[in-house]
Amino acid sequence: MSAAPLRTSSHALLSVFAANGIDRVFLVPGESYLGILDALFDFPGIDVVTCRHEAGAGFMACADGRLTRRPAAVLVSRGPGASNAAIAVHTAQQDAIPLILVVGQVPTADLRREAFQEIDYGRMYGSIAKWVVEATAPEQLPELAFKAIRVATSGTPGPVVLVIPEDIQQQALAFDPTGWMAGDAVPALPQAAALAQLRTLLEDAQRPLLIAGGSFDRPGGREALCEFAHAWQLPVALSFRRQDLFHAHDPLHVGDLGLANPAHQMAALRDSDLIVALGTRMGDITTQSYTFPDLPRPRQRFVHCYPDPHFVGQHFVPDLALVCDPVLVAQSCLPARPPAAAGRAEWLERLRGIHQDIARWPDAVAGEGVEFGEVARALAERASPETIVCVDAGTFAAPVYRHFPFAFPQRLMAPLSGAMGYGVPAAIATQLRLPDASVVCLVGDGGFLMTGNEMIAAVERRLPILFVVSNNDCYGSIRLHQQRHYPGRTVGTSLTNPDFVQLARAFGVQAERVEHAQQVGPALERGLAHELPYLIEVASRLSGAPPRDM
Secondary structure, eight states, X not given: OOOOOOSBHHHHHHHHHHHTTOOEEXXXXXXXXXXXXXXXXXXXXXXXXXXXXXXXXXXXXXXXXXHHSSOEEEEEOTTHHHHHTHHHHHHHHHHTOOEEEEEEEOOGGXXXXXXXXXXXXXXXXXXXXXXXXXXXXXXXXXXXXXXXXXXXXSSSOOEEEEEEEGGGSSSBOOOOOTTOOOOOOOOOOOOHHHHHHHHHHHHHOSSEEEEEOGGGOSTTHHHHHHHHHHHHTOOEEEOTTOGGGSOTTSTTEEEEOOSSOOHHHHHXXXXXXXXXXXXXXOOTTTTTTTTSSOSSSOSSEEEEEOSOTTTTTSSSOOSEEEOSOHHHHHHHOXXXXXXXXXXXXXXXXXXXXXXXXXXXXXXXXXXXXXXXXXXXXXXXXXXXXXXXXXXXXXXXXHHHHHHOOOOTTSEEEOOTTOOTTOHHHHHHHHHHHOTTSEEEEEEEHHHHHHHGGGHHHHHHTTOOOEEEEEEOSBOHHHHHHHXXXXXXXXXXXXXXXXXXXXXXXXXXXXXXXXXXXXXHXXXXXXXXXXXXXXXXXXXXXXXXXXXXXX
């Protein structure tokens, strides 16, 4: 027996979303998509998260899409709303996150007539979205929603922009949602000959290096990565901001490839004779501005595996190019017996020792204000196995990336795009999606005042998020680079801040201020134990040099 027909084109659109697991939408309401907003009333299974700014809504969707691996939906109005949401499209593209941005548009009769708040979104988003499509008839809505889901999740996941004029959202449309499920994409299998070639390369290598990327951030991915690395005794270096893919205390963990790894570490990694890059796009940061490995043909044997042909061999010529699922490669390419390369143990010890020296927590330094590394260290000591750390952009984040020993199911939620304002919205979305997790948001004073207003959602929904605001009264990372390149000429980087404790209390959030290092631990314990949102303002110190990672 078929389902009862739905009433309008917007109902058809939302039924396709619901059939494909989209159970939450993030939005700022607007009159240009009132038809869709009205239809949401009839979908109680879709949680509507009302946000205060489209950037906040978009960052929430990016975090949710990363956690679920399903497209997260953002609904915004035309013109100003769509412009504010552009940061989410950029972040989803940079981070390879499935996202669907639904934009209300001017009526079809006014298209391309320079109407009020009209934008040509194909031109606006064309270089950062995987697909931009503008509906022109109500019966197109379910089909375009279906295709948007497929495009957002296929190959390299990313953002799709679905533009819907306001006058095609409420027409009667008989639509049966049965059968409109996109299903999971079938992963590409590695060829037997390619796997045999990879086994030979791994058997012959004396100093191999495995670079693991975001494709392993999925159920079973981390386990496959761990088994593959241990079976072949491969040192594992993680791609940019993927610290939660591999247990930090695993003896095969040799660090991550970030914004500026120390020269002696990179010299050691360059001494490898085989690089196996699995599940990473080998972008500019992971490759140290395209200097590791050598461009265009690496001095080592080089294997690159990624499910999207656009990225395999894009910059570096591989000896073995695998356009297939990296997880399946890891699962299918286990050795018949442990490798017996004579120098493998010494090689592992060398790389692991360098990483341990880099990752060792630094000694506390006396002085005015709190070194934010002390906050990160105290949090690591008190973190539960389910702690998820949502990190905004800024100097305060450097010790988290460098020293925090992530061990899954602990998670790092940080934007590869380096976008400020990500932290608070990401924490909201994370706690909504994983209500039993311990969610901590680390954010600077600059980033907090970009999207900190979204904290009201934590109050509304009684989410026990711990917000930690690093307050150094400046845009810290830019100030440090400013001091390095233009000493004595500080301009544009100072901030006049509010009382963050009083601000949080005005939102209904319990809050306190920390001014000395010895106050950090007890404050974190109070915040982590609190069953409602809690904010700690840290009077933090600006370090003296640009950080290795931000």
